[in-house]
Amino acid sequence: MSPALALAIAGALIVLSVIIGVALRLADGRRRGGGHLRFDPVDASGALGPRATLVQFSTEMCARCPQVRRMLHTVASQEDDLAHVEVDLTHRPDLSSRYRILQTPTTFVVDGTGAVRARFNGVPHPHALTEALAAV
Known part of the structure; x- marks a missing residue:
């Protein structure tokens, strides 16, 4: 293999890695x-x-x-009809497959009937969390 071809392949892999990293970073904390x-x-x-x-x-x-945990506790303590619970997947790994959890932290906004109304992978953006709660 020529050195020019090897450099081109290495450069393409670096560019691809950066694009994937940026895409994952932008998706982190967004409401789904x-x-x-x-x-x-x-x-x-x-x-x-x-x-x-x-x-x-x-x-x-x-x-x-x-x-x-601190952010969600603060948000929940500001409203009487809002609760915050934490599930430790270390002790309950079966829940990760049931709820399709691929990373921690993952946050669900669940209405009073148990329906998951919004989901955040990573650290939720505060404005997106507020919007999700307003929609419930």
Whole structure:
């Protein structure tokens, strides 16, 4: 293989890696629809809030989970009809496949009936979280 061809292939791989990294970074923390998922309150060993519940999926080794925990607790404490529960996937790995959790933190906005109305992978953007709660 010629040196020019090897450099061209290496350059193409670097460009492809940067594009994929930027795309993943832009998608992190954005609001997604909940699809047809329903959250079972038994999985969080607690009751759902009257209007909505912020369900945070985390693990013991998650570096960003404490930041999200503080943010969601603050948001939930500002409204009486809103609850925040945290599910540790370290102790409940079966839930990651049931709810299709591929990364932590992942946050669900669940309405009072258990329907997942919004989903955030990574650290939720505050304005997107506010919009999701307003839609419930």
